[in-house]
Amino acid sequence: MNNKPANAHGWLEALGKALEPVMLVMGVVSPLATIPQILKLYGSQSHHAVGLSLTTWVMYSLIACLWTIYGFYHRNPTIWVGNGLGFFMYLTMVAGIYMHTGGTW
């Protein structure tokens, strides 16, 4: 079964190629997808803030910050646009969790 041609996974090639021009857009989808979570935290569900992990969102912020720096270094907007926006969103989560719980893990 090792004599399969390299394009045996043709769907992977096709999908990978199709994703190429939309990577910048994909990079901002995750940060934007954080908006419903932010609305819950600051809005109707703020009394459930303790169910959110401050550790997780602090780490998300830190990593997004490092990727933003890395993207600037490579002058690659595909990296820094999404991560810069992500850093802002995750920091908003950190602030909200701290504000509504006074500190949690």
Next chain:
Amino acid sequence: MNNKPANAHGWLEALGKALEPVMLVMGVVSPLATIPQILKLYGSQSHHAVGLSLTTWVMYSLIACLWTIYGFYHRNPTIWVGNGLGFFMYLTMVAGIYMHTGGTW
């Protein structure tokens, strides 16, 4: 002020270069940072699951899945390792939120 040398932001160059060999590690930090959030969701704070946005975590899963495919296409482990692990983590969040709320936004 436009005659600044290119290395006026020397700290950016230095940090960007320092990050280069640790990008694969950085790629798995965010997925691993999701563990405390998963523990809260499945453990002591599961009654606060409604404070979590199903929309956000479904989108995180979807995007991580697309990045994993993109990383496979480019045979780039720096992309697919972290995103593959992320896909698994975010899907665990989706399952937990659905299980503990019966569906929310």
